[in-house]
Amino acid sequence: MKELDQLITNISDEMNFSGVVYVKQGERILSDLSFGYADRAEERLNTSSTRFGIASGCKLFTAIGISQLVEEGLLDFNTRLADCLSVHLPHFDKAITIHHLLTHTSGIPDYFDEEVMKDYEDLWQTFPVYQIHSLNDFLPLFQEEPMKFTPGERFHYNNAGYILLGLIIEEQTGRRFTEYIESEVFHKCDMDESGYFSLDQLPSNTAAGYIDNHKENTWRTNIYSLPKKGGSDGGVFVTAPDMMKLWEALFDYQLLNEETTRKLLYPxxxxxxxxxxxxxxxxxxxxxxxxxxxxxxxxxGVSFRSSIYPNLDLKIVIPSNVEAEPFKLTKAIEGYLIS
Known part of the structure:
Protein backbone atom coordinates (compact mmCIF):
# COMPACT_ATOMS: atom_id res chain seq x y z
CA MET A 1 0.00 0.00 0.00
CA LYS A 2 2.63 2.51 -1.10
CA GLU A 3 0.01 5.12 -2.07
CA LEU A 4 -1.60 4.95 1.38
CA ASP A 5 1.79 5.24 3.09
CA GLN A 6 2.64 8.27 0.96
CA LEU A 7 -0.69 9.91 1.77
CA ILE A 8 -0.14 9.38 5.51
CA THR A 9 3.45 10.62 5.30
CA ASN A 10 2.46 13.79 3.43
CA ILE A 11 -0.22 14.69 5.98
CA SER A 12 2.05 13.83 8.91
CA ASP A 13 4.77 16.09 7.53
CA GLU A 14 2.26 18.95 7.16
CA MET A 15 1.09 18.48 10.76
CA ASN A 16 4.55 17.90 12.21
CA PHE A 17 2.98 14.75 13.63
CA SER A 18 4.77 12.63 16.22
CA GLY A 19 3.44 9.14 16.81
CA VAL A 20 2.31 6.01 14.99
CA VAL A 21 -0.23 5.30 12.27
CA TYR A 22 -1.20 1.62 12.25
CA VAL A 23 -3.85 0.32 9.86
CA LYS A 24 -5.01 -3.29 9.60
CA GLN A 25 -7.68 -5.02 7.53
CA GLY A 26 -8.39 -8.61 8.42
CA GLU A 27 -5.00 -10.19 9.02
CA ARG A 28 -3.20 -7.80 6.68
CA ILE A 29 -1.31 -4.75 7.96
CA LEU A 30 -1.96 -2.01 5.40
CA SER A 31 0.23 0.63 7.02
CA ASP A 32 2.69 0.74 9.91
CA LEU A 33 4.39 4.13 10.00
CA SER A 34 6.14 5.99 12.81
CA PHE A 35 7.04 9.67 13.05
CA GLY A 36 8.95 11.89 15.45
CA TYR A 37 10.75 11.20 18.70
CA ALA A 38 9.68 9.24 21.76
CA ASP A 39 12.47 11.09 23.60
CA ARG A 40 13.55 14.37 22.02
CA ALA A 41 16.54 14.94 24.28
CA GLU A 42 18.02 11.54 23.42
CA GLU A 43 16.64 11.60 19.86
CA ARG A 44 15.02 8.21 20.38
CA LEU A 45 12.59 7.60 17.55
CA ASN A 46 8.99 6.45 17.85
CA THR A 47 8.29 2.96 16.52
CA SER A 48 5.21 0.76 16.31
CA SER A 49 6.35 -0.88 19.58
CA THR A 50 6.52 2.45 21.45
CA ARG A 51 4.07 2.82 24.33
CA PHE A 52 1.92 5.97 24.18
CA GLY A 53 -0.46 7.55 26.63
CA ILE A 54 -4.00 7.56 25.24
CA ALA A 55 -5.77 9.82 27.77
CA SER A 56 -9.55 9.23 27.73
CA GLY A 57 -9.24 6.53 25.09
CA CYS A 58 -9.09 4.04 27.94
CA LYS A 59 -12.61 4.76 29.18
CA LEU A 60 -13.53 1.78 27.03
CA PHE A 61 -11.37 -0.43 29.28
CA THR A 62 -13.27 0.80 32.33
CA ALA A 63 -16.59 0.04 30.63
CA ILE A 64 -15.37 -3.47 29.79
CA GLY A 65 -14.35 -3.99 33.43
CA ILE A 66 -17.78 -2.92 34.69
CA SER A 67 -19.47 -5.14 32.10
CA GLN A 68 -17.45 -8.11 33.32
CA LEU A 69 -18.80 -7.53 36.83
CA VAL A 70 -22.32 -7.44 35.38
CA GLU A 71 -21.69 -10.83 33.78
CA GLU A 72 -20.48 -12.16 37.13
CA GLY A 73 -23.71 -11.03 38.75
CA LEU A 74 -22.06 -8.52 41.07
CA LEU A 75 -23.83 -5.62 39.37
CA ASP A 76 -26.49 -4.74 36.86
CA PHE A 77 -26.38 -1.83 34.41
CA ASN A 78 -29.43 -0.46 36.23
CA THR A 79 -27.84 -0.81 39.68
CA ARG A 80 -27.98 2.52 41.50
CA LEU A 81 -24.73 4.23 42.36
CA ALA A 82 -25.89 4.55 45.96
CA ASP A 83 -26.31 0.76 46.18
CA CYS A 84 -22.84 -0.25 44.92
CA LEU A 85 -20.44 2.43 46.18
CA SER A 86 -20.02 3.49 49.80
CA VAL A 87 -18.65 6.99 49.14
CA HIS A 88 -20.05 10.18 50.67
CA LEU A 89 -21.81 12.02 47.82
CA PRO A 90 -24.25 14.29 49.67
CA HIS A 91 -25.80 16.14 46.75
CA PHE A 92 -25.94 13.36 44.17
CA ASP A 93 -29.33 12.18 42.92
CA LYS A 94 -30.22 8.75 44.35
CA ALA A 95 -31.58 7.72 40.93
CA ILE A 96 -28.13 7.69 39.29
CA THR A 97 -27.35 4.26 37.85
CA ILE A 98 -24.28 2.59 36.38
CA HIS A 99 -25.90 3.04 32.96
CA HIS A 100 -25.98 6.81 33.52
CA LEU A 101 -22.31 6.88 34.50
CA LEU A 102 -21.25 4.76 31.51
CA THR A 103 -23.15 6.94 29.03
CA HIS A 104 -22.22 10.37 30.46
CA THR A 105 -25.88 11.07 31.26
CA SER A 106 -25.66 11.03 35.08
CA GLY A 107 -25.79 14.80 35.56
CA ILE A 108 -23.13 14.71 38.28
CA PRO A 109 -20.55 17.50 38.54
CA ASP A 110 -17.25 16.89 36.77
CA TYR A 111 -13.83 17.66 38.19
CA PHE A 112 -12.85 18.99 34.74
CA ASP A 113 -15.98 20.49 33.22
CA GLU A 114 -15.34 21.51 29.63
CA GLU A 115 -18.32 23.87 29.77
CA VAL A 116 -16.44 25.85 32.43
CA MET A 117 -12.71 25.14 31.92
CA LYS A 118 -10.74 25.03 28.68
CA ASP A 119 -7.21 24.22 29.87
CA TYR A 120 -6.76 20.92 31.72
CA GLU A 121 -3.52 22.18 33.27
CA ASP A 122 -5.42 24.94 35.13
CA LEU A 123 -7.05 22.26 37.28
CA TRP A 124 -3.78 21.44 39.01
CA GLN A 125 -3.10 24.97 40.24
CA THR A 126 -5.41 24.24 43.18
CA PHE A 127 -4.88 20.46 43.40
CA PRO A 128 -1.22 19.64 42.62
CA VAL A 129 -0.79 16.58 40.43
CA TYR A 130 1.70 15.06 42.85
CA GLN A 131 -1.10 14.71 45.40
CA ILE A 132 -3.12 12.44 43.09
CA HIS A 133 -2.05 8.88 43.91
CA SER A 134 -5.32 6.95 43.64
CA LEU A 135 -8.91 7.21 42.42
CA ASN A 136 -10.01 8.32 45.89
CA ASP A 137 -7.77 11.37 45.58
CA PHE A 138 -10.05 12.73 42.84
CA LEU A 139 -13.13 12.77 45.09
CA PRO A 140 -12.47 16.15 46.80
CA LEU A 141 -12.52 17.75 43.36
CA PHE A 142 -16.23 17.03 42.81
CA GLN A 143 -17.99 15.05 45.55
CA GLU A 144 -19.42 18.07 47.42
CA GLU A 145 -20.64 19.88 44.28
CA PRO A 146 -24.31 20.08 43.20
CA MET A 147 -25.86 18.13 40.34
CA LYS A 148 -25.77 19.71 36.88
CA PHE A 149 -29.00 18.12 35.62
CA THR A 150 -31.43 15.26 36.23
CA PRO A 151 -30.02 11.78 35.48
CA GLY A 152 -30.83 10.68 31.95
CA GLU A 153 -31.72 14.18 30.77
CA ARG A 154 -28.88 14.56 28.25
CA PHE A 155 -25.34 13.62 27.28
CA HIS A 156 -22.57 15.65 28.90
CA TYR A 157 -19.05 14.24 28.77
CA ASN A 158 -17.96 13.55 32.32
CA ASN A 159 -14.61 12.32 33.68
CA ALA A 160 -15.84 12.14 37.27
CA GLY A 161 -18.42 9.53 36.30
CA TYR A 162 -15.63 7.24 35.16
CA ILE A 163 -13.69 7.87 38.37
CA LEU A 164 -16.76 6.57 40.22
CA LEU A 165 -16.95 3.54 37.91
CA GLY A 166 -13.33 2.74 38.76
CA LEU A 167 -14.11 3.04 42.46
CA ILE A 168 -17.05 0.67 41.97
CA ILE A 169 -14.71 -1.90 40.42
CA GLU A 170 -12.35 -1.52 43.40
CA GLU A 171 -15.11 -1.86 45.99
CA GLN A 172 -16.84 -4.79 44.30
CA THR A 173 -13.64 -6.79 43.62
CA GLY A 174 -11.36 -5.75 46.48
CA ARG A 175 -8.63 -5.10 43.90
CA ARG A 176 -6.92 -1.91 42.79
CA PHE A 177 -8.52 -0.66 39.58
CA THR A 178 -5.32 -0.62 37.53
CA GLU A 179 -4.41 -4.15 38.64
CA TYR A 180 -7.88 -5.39 37.74
CA ILE A 181 -7.80 -3.97 34.20
CA GLU A 182 -4.26 -5.16 33.55
CA SER A 183 -5.20 -8.67 34.72
CA GLU A 184 -8.75 -9.07 33.40
CA VAL A 185 -8.52 -7.07 30.17
CA PHE A 186 -4.92 -6.65 29.02
CA HIS A 187 -3.74 -10.13 30.01
CA LYS A 188 -6.72 -11.76 28.29
CA CYS A 189 -5.89 -9.88 25.08
CA ASP A 190 -2.14 -10.55 25.27
CA MET A 191 -1.59 -6.79 25.53
CA ASP A 192 1.78 -7.47 27.08
CA GLU A 193 3.29 -4.02 26.46
CA SER A 194 0.43 -1.95 27.87
CA GLY A 195 -0.26 -0.76 31.39
CA TYR A 196 -0.89 2.04 33.87
CA PHE A 197 2.55 3.58 34.43
CA SER A 198 3.63 6.46 36.67
CA LEU A 199 4.96 9.42 34.72
CA ASP A 200 7.95 9.56 37.06
CA GLN A 201 8.67 5.83 36.56
CA LEU A 202 8.01 5.16 32.89
CA PRO A 203 9.32 1.81 31.63
CA SER A 204 11.60 1.45 28.63
CA ASN A 205 10.26 2.12 25.16
CA THR A 206 7.65 4.62 26.36
CA ALA A 207 7.08 7.97 24.69
CA ALA A 208 7.23 11.14 26.75
CA GLY A 209 4.38 13.55 26.06
CA TYR A 210 5.46 16.92 24.67
CA ILE A 211 3.80 20.32 24.97
CA ASP A 212 5.05 22.72 22.31
CA ASN A 213 5.14 26.51 22.65
CA HIS A 214 5.22 27.46 18.99
CA LYS A 215 5.47 31.20 19.68
CA GLU A 216 8.71 30.79 21.59
CA ASN A 217 9.87 27.69 19.69
CA THR A 218 10.26 25.76 22.97
CA TRP A 219 8.85 22.56 24.44
CA ARG A 220 8.41 20.76 27.74
CA THR A 221 7.19 17.35 28.83
CA ASN A 222 3.77 16.82 30.39
CA ILE A 223 5.01 15.34 33.67
CA TYR A 224 3.65 18.32 35.66
CA SER A 225 0.45 18.60 33.63
CA LEU A 226 -1.26 15.27 34.41
CA PRO A 227 -1.88 13.03 37.41
CA LYS A 228 1.26 10.97 37.71
CA LYS A 229 -0.56 7.67 37.16
CA GLY A 230 -3.61 7.04 35.02
CA GLY A 231 -6.83 5.50 36.22
CA SER A 232 -10.39 4.77 35.22
CA ASP A 233 -11.00 8.03 33.35
CA GLY A 234 -7.72 8.15 31.41
CA GLY A 235 -3.95 7.88 31.31
CA VAL A 236 -3.12 4.32 30.29
CA PHE A 237 -0.18 3.54 27.98
CA VAL A 238 -0.57 1.19 25.01
CA THR A 239 1.25 0.26 21.83
CA ALA A 240 -0.58 0.45 18.51
CA PRO A 241 -0.44 -3.36 17.98
CA ASP A 242 -1.78 -3.89 21.51
CA MET A 243 -4.74 -1.64 20.75
CA MET A 244 -5.42 -3.79 17.69
CA LYS A 245 -5.50 -6.84 19.98
CA LEU A 246 -8.08 -5.10 22.17
CA TRP A 247 -10.40 -4.48 19.23
CA GLU A 248 -10.03 -8.05 17.99
CA ALA A 249 -10.65 -9.58 21.43
CA LEU A 250 -13.70 -7.38 22.03
CA PHE A 251 -15.36 -8.16 18.71
CA ASP A 252 -14.48 -11.86 18.98
CA TYR A 253 -16.26 -12.00 22.39
CA GLN A 254 -13.08 -12.94 24.26
CA LEU A 255 -13.61 -10.27 26.94
CA LEU A 256 -17.39 -10.36 27.25
CA ASN A 257 -20.07 -12.71 26.01
CA GLU A 258 -22.03 -11.76 22.90
CA GLU A 259 -25.06 -10.41 24.77
CA THR A 260 -23.00 -8.13 27.02
CA THR A 261 -20.79 -7.02 24.14
CA ARG A 262 -23.89 -5.96 22.22
CA LYS A 263 -25.05 -3.91 25.20
CA LEU A 264 -21.66 -2.21 25.41
CA LEU A 265 -21.71 -1.44 21.67
CA TYR A 266 -25.35 -0.33 21.55
CA PRO A 267 -26.02 3.34 20.62
CA GLY A 301 1.13 16.24 25.33
CA VAL A 302 -1.23 13.43 24.25
CA SER A 303 -3.61 12.88 21.34
CA PHE A 304 -5.17 9.60 20.28
CA ARG A 305 -7.81 8.15 17.99
CA SER A 306 -8.69 4.60 17.13
CA SER A 307 -11.53 3.30 14.98
CA ILE A 308 -12.98 0.00 13.83
CA TYR A 309 -15.25 -0.47 10.83
CA PRO A 310 -16.87 -3.88 11.42
CA ASN A 311 -18.36 -4.35 7.94
CA LEU A 312 -14.92 -3.90 6.39
CA ASP A 313 -12.91 -5.64 9.15
CA LEU A 314 -10.81 -2.47 9.11
CA LYS A 315 -9.05 -0.98 12.14
CA ILE A 316 -7.06 2.23 12.58
CA VAL A 317 -4.89 3.14 15.58
CA ILE A 318 -3.20 6.55 15.81
CA PRO A 319 -1.45 7.38 19.12
CA SER A 320 0.62 10.56 19.40
CA ASN A 321 2.89 12.13 22.01
CA VAL A 322 2.14 15.71 20.91
CA GLU A 323 -1.09 17.68 20.77
CA ALA A 324 -1.63 16.85 17.11
CA GLU A 325 -5.00 16.00 15.58
CA PRO A 326 -5.23 12.32 14.64
CA PHE A 327 -8.73 13.02 13.30
CA LYS A 328 -7.21 14.57 10.17
CA LEU A 329 -5.18 11.44 9.53
CA THR A 330 -8.20 9.22 10.26
CA LYS A 331 -10.36 11.09 7.76
CA ALA A 332 -7.66 10.85 5.08
CA ILE A 333 -7.32 7.09 5.59
CA GLU A 334 -11.11 6.70 5.50
CA GLY A 335 -11.24 8.70 2.29
CA TYR A 336 -8.63 6.50 0.68
CA LEU A 337 -9.90 3.10 1.84
CA ILE A 338 -13.66 3.60 2.19
CA SER A 339 -14.98 6.47 0.09
Whole structure:
Protein backbone atom coordinates (compact mmCIF):
# COMPACT_ATOMS: atom_id res chain seq x y z
CA MET A 1 0.00 0.00 0.00
CA LYS A 2 2.63 2.51 -1.10
CA GLU A 3 0.01 5.12 -2.07
CA LEU A 4 -1.60 4.95 1.38
CA ASP A 5 1.79 5.24 3.09
CA GLN A 6 2.64 8.27 0.96
CA LEU A 7 -0.69 9.91 1.77
CA ILE A 8 -0.14 9.38 5.51
CA THR A 9 3.45 10.62 5.30
CA ASN A 10 2.46 13.79 3.43
CA ILE A 11 -0.22 14.69 5.98
CA SER A 12 2.05 13.83 8.91
CA ASP A 13 4.77 16.09 7.53
CA GLU A 14 2.26 18.95 7.16
CA MET A 15 1.09 18.48 10.76
CA ASN A 16 4.55 17.90 12.21
CA PHE A 17 2.98 14.75 13.63
CA SER A 18 4.77 12.63 16.22
CA GLY A 19 3.44 9.14 16.81
CA VAL A 20 2.31 6.01 14.99
CA VAL A 21 -0.23 5.30 12.27
CA TYR A 22 -1.20 1.62 12.25
CA VAL A 23 -3.85 0.32 9.86
CA LYS A 24 -5.01 -3.29 9.60
CA GLN A 25 -7.68 -5.02 7.53
CA GLY A 26 -8.39 -8.61 8.42
CA GLU A 27 -5.00 -10.19 9.02
CA ARG A 28 -3.20 -7.80 6.68
CA ILE A 29 -1.31 -4.75 7.96
CA LEU A 30 -1.96 -2.01 5.40
CA SER A 31 0.23 0.63 7.02
CA ASP A 32 2.69 0.74 9.91
CA LEU A 33 4.39 4.13 10.00
CA SER A 34 6.14 5.99 12.81
CA PHE A 35 7.04 9.67 13.05
CA GLY A 36 8.95 11.89 15.45
CA TYR A 37 10.75 11.20 18.70
CA ALA A 38 9.68 9.24 21.76
CA ASP A 39 12.47 11.09 23.60
CA ARG A 40 13.55 14.37 22.02
CA ALA A 41 16.54 14.94 24.28
CA GLU A 42 18.02 11.54 23.42
CA GLU A 43 16.64 11.60 19.86
CA ARG A 44 15.02 8.21 20.38
CA LEU A 45 12.59 7.60 17.55
CA ASN A 46 8.99 6.45 17.85
CA THR A 47 8.29 2.96 16.52
CA SER A 48 5.21 0.76 16.31
CA SER A 49 6.35 -0.88 19.58
CA THR A 50 6.52 2.45 21.45
CA ARG A 51 4.07 2.82 24.33
CA PHE A 52 1.92 5.97 24.18
CA GLY A 53 -0.46 7.55 26.63
CA ILE A 54 -4.00 7.56 25.24
CA ALA A 55 -5.77 9.82 27.77
CA SER A 56 -9.55 9.23 27.73
CA GLY A 57 -9.24 6.53 25.09
CA CYS A 58 -9.09 4.04 27.94
CA LYS A 59 -12.61 4.76 29.18
CA LEU A 60 -13.53 1.78 27.03
CA PHE A 61 -11.37 -0.43 29.28
CA THR A 62 -13.27 0.80 32.33
CA ALA A 63 -16.59 0.04 30.63
CA ILE A 64 -15.37 -3.47 29.79
CA GLY A 65 -14.35 -3.99 33.43
CA ILE A 66 -17.78 -2.92 34.69
CA SER A 67 -19.47 -5.14 32.10
CA GLN A 68 -17.45 -8.11 33.32
CA LEU A 69 -18.80 -7.53 36.83
CA VAL A 70 -22.32 -7.44 35.38
CA GLU A 71 -21.69 -10.83 33.78
CA GLU A 72 -20.48 -12.16 37.13
CA GLY A 73 -23.71 -11.03 38.75
CA LEU A 74 -22.06 -8.52 41.07
CA LEU A 75 -23.83 -5.62 39.37
CA ASP A 76 -26.49 -4.74 36.86
CA PHE A 77 -26.38 -1.83 34.41
CA ASN A 78 -29.43 -0.46 36.23
CA THR A 79 -27.84 -0.81 39.68
CA ARG A 80 -27.98 2.52 41.50
CA LEU A 81 -24.73 4.23 42.36
CA ALA A 82 -25.89 4.55 45.96
CA ASP A 83 -26.31 0.76 46.18
CA CYS A 84 -22.84 -0.25 44.92
CA LEU A 85 -20.44 2.43 46.18
CA SER A 86 -20.02 3.49 49.80
CA VAL A 87 -18.65 6.99 49.14
CA HIS A 88 -20.05 10.18 50.67
CA LEU A 89 -21.81 12.02 47.82
CA PRO A 90 -24.25 14.29 49.67
CA HIS A 91 -25.80 16.14 46.75
CA PHE A 92 -25.94 13.36 44.17
CA ASP A 93 -29.33 12.18 42.92
CA LYS A 94 -30.22 8.75 44.35
CA ALA A 95 -31.58 7.72 40.93
CA ILE A 96 -28.13 7.69 39.29
CA THR A 97 -27.35 4.26 37.85
CA ILE A 98 -24.28 2.59 36.38
CA HIS A 99 -25.90 3.04 32.96
CA HIS A 100 -25.98 6.81 33.52
CA LEU A 101 -22.31 6.88 34.50
CA LEU A 102 -21.25 4.76 31.51
CA THR A 103 -23.15 6.94 29.03
CA HIS A 104 -22.22 10.37 30.46
CA THR A 105 -25.88 11.07 31.26
CA SER A 106 -25.66 11.03 35.08
CA GLY A 107 -25.79 14.80 35.56
CA ILE A 108 -23.13 14.71 38.28
CA PRO A 109 -20.55 17.50 38.54
CA ASP A 110 -17.25 16.89 36.77
CA TYR A 111 -13.83 17.66 38.19
CA PHE A 112 -12.85 18.99 34.74
CA ASP A 113 -15.98 20.49 33.22
CA GLU A 114 -15.34 21.51 29.63
CA GLU A 115 -18.32 23.87 29.77
CA VAL A 116 -16.44 25.85 32.43
CA MET A 117 -12.71 25.14 31.92
CA LYS A 118 -10.74 25.03 28.68
CA ASP A 119 -7.21 24.22 29.87
CA TYR A 120 -6.76 20.92 31.72
CA GLU A 121 -3.52 22.18 33.27
CA ASP A 122 -5.42 24.94 35.13
CA LEU A 123 -7.05 22.26 37.28
CA TRP A 124 -3.78 21.44 39.01
CA GLN A 125 -3.10 24.97 40.24
CA THR A 126 -5.41 24.24 43.18
CA PHE A 127 -4.88 20.46 43.40
CA PRO A 128 -1.22 19.64 42.62
CA VAL A 129 -0.79 16.58 40.43
CA TYR A 130 1.70 15.06 42.85
CA GLN A 131 -1.10 14.71 45.40
CA ILE A 132 -3.12 12.44 43.09
CA HIS A 133 -2.05 8.88 43.91
CA SER A 134 -5.32 6.95 43.64
CA LEU A 135 -8.91 7.21 42.42
CA ASN A 136 -10.01 8.32 45.89
CA ASP A 137 -7.77 11.37 45.58
CA PHE A 138 -10.05 12.73 42.84
CA LEU A 139 -13.13 12.77 45.09
CA PRO A 140 -12.47 16.15 46.80
CA LEU A 141 -12.52 17.75 43.36
CA PHE A 142 -16.23 17.03 42.81
CA GLN A 143 -17.99 15.05 45.55
CA GLU A 144 -19.42 18.07 47.42
CA GLU A 145 -20.64 19.88 44.28
CA PRO A 146 -24.31 20.08 43.20
CA MET A 147 -25.86 18.13 40.34
CA LYS A 148 -25.77 19.71 36.88
CA PHE A 149 -29.00 18.12 35.62
CA THR A 150 -31.43 15.26 36.23
CA PRO A 151 -30.02 11.78 35.48
CA GLY A 152 -30.83 10.68 31.95
CA GLU A 153 -31.72 14.18 30.77
CA ARG A 154 -28.88 14.56 28.25
CA PHE A 155 -25.34 13.62 27.28
CA HIS A 156 -22.57 15.65 28.90
CA TYR A 157 -19.05 14.24 28.77
CA ASN A 158 -17.96 13.55 32.32
CA ASN A 159 -14.61 12.32 33.68
CA ALA A 160 -15.84 12.14 37.27
CA GLY A 161 -18.42 9.53 36.30
CA TYR A 162 -15.63 7.24 35.16
CA ILE A 163 -13.69 7.87 38.37
CA LEU A 164 -16.76 6.57 40.22
CA LEU A 165 -16.95 3.54 37.91
CA GLY A 166 -13.33 2.74 38.76
CA LEU A 167 -14.11 3.04 42.46
CA ILE A 168 -17.05 0.67 41.97
CA ILE A 169 -14.71 -1.90 40.42
CA GLU A 170 -12.35 -1.52 43.40
CA GLU A 171 -15.11 -1.86 45.99
CA GLN A 172 -16.84 -4.79 44.30
CA THR A 173 -13.64 -6.79 43.62
CA GLY A 174 -11.36 -5.75 46.48
CA ARG A 175 -8.63 -5.10 43.90
CA ARG A 176 -6.92 -1.91 42.79
CA PHE A 177 -8.52 -0.66 39.58
CA THR A 178 -5.32 -0.62 37.53
CA GLU A 179 -4.41 -4.15 38.64
CA TYR A 180 -7.88 -5.39 37.74
CA ILE A 181 -7.80 -3.97 34.20
CA GLU A 182 -4.26 -5.16 33.55
CA SER A 183 -5.20 -8.67 34.72
CA GLU A 184 -8.75 -9.07 33.40
CA VAL A 185 -8.52 -7.07 30.17
CA PHE A 186 -4.92 -6.65 29.02
CA HIS A 187 -3.74 -10.13 30.01
CA LYS A 188 -6.72 -11.76 28.29
CA CYS A 189 -5.89 -9.88 25.08
CA ASP A 190 -2.14 -10.55 25.27
CA MET A 191 -1.59 -6.79 25.53
CA ASP A 192 1.78 -7.47 27.08
CA GLU A 193 3.29 -4.02 26.46
CA SER A 194 0.43 -1.95 27.87
CA GLY A 195 -0.26 -0.76 31.39
CA TYR A 196 -0.89 2.04 33.87
CA PHE A 197 2.55 3.58 34.43
CA SER A 198 3.63 6.46 36.67
CA LEU A 199 4.96 9.42 34.72
CA ASP A 200 7.95 9.56 37.06
CA GLN A 201 8.67 5.83 36.56
CA LEU A 202 8.01 5.16 32.89
CA PRO A 203 9.32 1.81 31.63
CA SER A 204 11.60 1.45 28.63
CA ASN A 205 10.26 2.12 25.16
CA THR A 206 7.65 4.62 26.36
CA ALA A 207 7.08 7.97 24.69
CA ALA A 208 7.23 11.14 26.75
CA GLY A 209 4.38 13.55 26.06
CA TYR A 210 5.46 16.92 24.67
CA ILE A 211 3.80 20.32 24.97
CA ASP A 212 5.05 22.72 22.31
CA ASN A 213 5.14 26.51 22.65
CA HIS A 214 5.22 27.46 18.99
CA LYS A 215 5.47 31.20 19.68
CA GLU A 216 8.71 30.79 21.59
CA ASN A 217 9.87 27.69 19.69
CA THR A 218 10.26 25.76 22.97
CA TRP A 219 8.85 22.56 24.44
CA ARG A 220 8.41 20.76 27.74
CA THR A 221 7.19 17.35 28.83
CA ASN A 222 3.77 16.82 30.39
CA ILE A 223 5.01 15.34 33.67
CA TYR A 224 3.65 18.32 35.66
CA SER A 225 0.45 18.60 33.63
CA LEU A 226 -1.26 15.27 34.41
CA PRO A 227 -1.88 13.03 37.41
CA LYS A 228 1.26 10.97 37.71
CA LYS A 229 -0.56 7.67 37.16
CA GLY A 230 -3.61 7.04 35.02
CA GLY A 231 -6.83 5.50 36.22
CA SER A 232 -10.39 4.77 35.22
CA ASP A 233 -11.00 8.03 33.35
CA GLY A 234 -7.72 8.15 31.41
CA GLY A 235 -3.95 7.88 31.31
CA VAL A 236 -3.12 4.32 30.29
CA PHE A 237 -0.18 3.54 27.98
CA VAL A 238 -0.57 1.19 25.01
CA THR A 239 1.25 0.26 21.83
CA ALA A 240 -0.58 0.45 18.51
CA PRO A 241 -0.44 -3.36 17.98
CA ASP A 242 -1.78 -3.89 21.51
CA MET A 243 -4.74 -1.64 20.75
CA MET A 244 -5.42 -3.79 17.69
CA LYS A 245 -5.50 -6.84 19.98
CA LEU A 246 -8.08 -5.10 22.17
CA TRP A 247 -10.40 -4.48 19.23
CA GLU A 248 -10.03 -8.05 17.99
CA ALA A 249 -10.65 -9.58 21.43
CA LEU A 250 -13.70 -7.38 22.03
CA PHE A 251 -15.36 -8.16 18.71
CA ASP A 252 -14.48 -11.86 18.98
CA TYR A 253 -16.26 -12.00 22.39
CA GLN A 254 -13.08 -12.94 24.26
CA LEU A 255 -13.61 -10.27 26.94
CA LEU A 256 -17.39 -10.36 27.25
CA ASN A 257 -20.07 -12.71 26.01
CA GLU A 258 -22.03 -11.76 22.90
CA GLU A 259 -25.06 -10.41 24.77
CA THR A 260 -23.00 -8.13 27.02
CA THR A 261 -20.79 -7.02 24.14
CA ARG A 262 -23.89 -5.96 22.22
CA LYS A 263 -25.05 -3.91 25.20
CA LEU A 264 -21.66 -2.21 25.41
CA LEU A 265 -21.71 -1.44 21.67
CA TYR A 266 -25.35 -0.33 21.55
CA PRO A 267 -26.02 3.34 20.62
CA UNK A 268 -27.55 4.27 23.97
CA UNK A 269 -27.54 8.06 23.60
CA UNK A 270 -27.35 10.40 20.62
CA UNK A 271 -24.69 13.10 20.83
CA UNK A 272 -25.31 14.87 17.54
CA UNK A 273 -26.20 13.92 13.99
CA UNK A 274 -25.10 10.33 13.37
CA UNK A 275 -22.73 10.23 16.38
CA UNK A 276 -23.90 8.16 19.36
CA UNK A 277 -22.36 6.86 22.57
CA UNK A 278 -22.48 3.34 23.97
CA UNK A 279 -20.61 2.23 27.07
CA UNK A 280 -17.18 3.88 26.91
CA UNK A 281 -17.26 4.11 23.12
CA UNK A 282 -18.48 6.42 20.36
CA UNK A 283 -20.18 5.16 17.22
CA UNK A 284 -21.49 6.52 13.95
CA UNK A 285 -24.93 5.24 12.95
CA UNK A 286 -26.79 5.77 9.69
CA UNK A 287 -30.16 4.24 8.81
CA UNK A 288 -30.15 2.35 12.13
CA UNK A 289 -26.85 0.72 11.23
CA UNK A 290 -23.55 1.35 13.03
CA UNK A 291 -20.75 1.57 10.49
CA UNK A 292 -17.96 2.88 12.74
CA UNK A 293 -16.92 2.53 16.39
CA UNK A 294 -14.24 4.84 17.76
CA UNK A 295 -12.49 6.08 20.86
CA UNK A 296 -10.35 9.15 21.41
CA UNK A 297 -8.24 10.88 24.03
CA UNK A 298 -6.66 14.30 24.45
CA UNK A 299 -4.45 15.56 27.26
CA UNK A 300 -1.54 18.00 27.39
CA GLY A 301 1.13 16.24 25.33
CA VAL A 302 -1.23 13.43 24.25
CA SER A 303 -3.61 12.88 21.34
CA PHE A 304 -5.17 9.60 20.28
CA ARG A 305 -7.81 8.15 17.99
CA SER A 306 -8.69 4.60 17.13
CA SER A 307 -11.53 3.30 14.98
CA ILE A 308 -12.98 0.00 13.83
CA TYR A 309 -15.25 -0.47 10.83
CA PRO A 310 -16.87 -3.88 11.42
CA ASN A 311 -18.36 -4.35 7.94
CA LEU A 312 -14.92 -3.90 6.39
CA ASP A 313 -12.91 -5.64 9.15
CA LEU A 314 -10.81 -2.47 9.11
CA LYS A 315 -9.05 -0.98 12.14
CA ILE A 316 -7.06 2.23 12.58
CA VAL A 317 -4.89 3.14 15.58
CA ILE A 318 -3.20 6.55 15.81
CA PRO A 319 -1.45 7.38 19.12
CA SER A 320 0.62 10.56 19.40
CA ASN A 321 2.89 12.13 22.01
CA VAL A 322 2.14 15.71 20.91
CA GLU A 323 -1.09 17.68 20.77
CA ALA A 324 -1.63 16.85 17.11
CA GLU A 325 -5.00 16.00 15.58
CA PRO A 326 -5.23 12.32 14.64
CA PHE A 327 -8.73 13.02 13.30
CA LYS A 328 -7.21 14.57 10.17
CA LEU A 329 -5.18 11.44 9.53
CA THR A 330 -8.20 9.22 10.26
CA LYS A 331 -10.36 11.09 7.76
CA ALA A 332 -7.66 10.85 5.08
CA ILE A 333 -7.32 7.09 5.59
CA GLU A 334 -11.11 6.70 5.50
CA GLY A 335 -11.24 8.70 2.29
CA TYR A 336 -8.63 6.50 0.68
CA LEU A 337 -9.90 3.10 1.84
CA ILE A 338 -13.66 3.60 2.19
CA SER A 339 -14.98 6.47 0.09
Missing amino acids: HVQINGEVYYGYGIYMNQKNNHVHKYHIMGYDP
